[in-house]
Amino acid sequence: MTLVLASASPRRREILTTLGVAFEVRPSNADETQHEGEPARAYVQRVAAAKALEIASACEAGRWVLGADTIVVVDGELLGKPESDAAARGMLRMLAGRWHEVITGVALARDGAIVETIAVTTRVAFRPLTVDMVERYVATGEGRDKAGAYGAQGIASGFVRGIEGSHSNVIGLPAAETIELLEKHGVIAPWPGTAR
Numbered sequence: 001m002t003l004v005l006a007s008a009s010p011r012r013r014e015i016l017t018t019l020g021v022a023f024e025v026r027p028s029n030a031d032e033t034q035h036e037g038e039p040a041r042a043y044v045q046r047v048a049a050a051k052a053l054e055i056a057s058a059c060e061a062g063r064w065v066l067g068a069d070t071i072v073v074v075d076g077e078l079l080g081k082p083e084s085d086a087a088a089r090g091m092l093r094m095l096a097g098r099w100h101e102v103i104t105g106v107a108l109a110r111d112g113a114i115v116e117t118i119a120v121t122t123r124v125a126f127r128p129l130t131v132d133m134v135e136r137y138v139a140t141g142e143g144r145d146k147a148g149a150y151g152a153q154g155i156a157s158g159f160v161r162g163i164e165g166s167h168s169n170v171i172g173l174p175a176a177e178t179i180e181l182l183e184k185h186g187v188i189a190p191w192p193g194t195a196r
């Protein structure tokens with residue numbers, strides 16, 4: 001039975017497709033509200049699990065479902081998708097000229113229950129940004145549907161001076177860790193030659 005990706009994110013679809021994993025898409029409408037004082041890694045795992053569970057609960061028996069959630073963290077603040085251009089400007093000003101963290105939670109569910117959740121952290125360094133650069137970038141609209149108000153795979157790649165950790169994690173799904181999770185639970189066959 002084909003894996004179900006509980007996500008409307010075109011990036012997650014692209015990453016799984018590139019990895020050669022067969023899947024079908026059933027986006028979830030799970031609530032992404034942050035709880036007061038909730039640590040970032042707990043938050044992304046809770047939301048990823050809510051997305052996977054919502055879809056798994058409506059699936060036929062035995063279907064594997066993958067959910068994910070990505071957040072940007074700077075100064076202890078969790079930056080999700082900006083609600084306005086003003087919010088996007090504020091986020092980009094916070095990220096300019098320094099390092100921040102991008103954390104993605106990934107959850108695997110089956111038969112209405114969570115099987116495992118993981119969280120992967122990547123560090124990203126931005127070059128300094130002038131007011132004009134922020135203004136022009138926000139006007140492109142690229143960051144509107146993205147955590148932290150930027151897309152490291154797009155125009156904002158020109159802001160990224162360094163990345164420590166998984167690159168794919170920044171754009172929505174940590175490739176190696178997701179493959180390991182799927183292999184571990186027998187959702188996909190191990191890559192030929194993988195030592196076990």
Ligand SMILES: Cc1cn([C@H]2C[C@H](O)[C@@H](COP(=O)(O)OP(=O)(O)OP(=O)(O)O)O2)c(=O)[nH]c1=O
Binds near residue numbers: 171
């Ligand atoms: C930081 C960053 C985030 N993103 C994206 C990845 C995620 O799609 C999005 C964060 O929002 P999410 O709520 O994690 O995901 P989503 O709403 O896009 O999709 P769904 O809930 O249906 O799975 O930000 C990039 O594409 N590039 C980046 O550089």
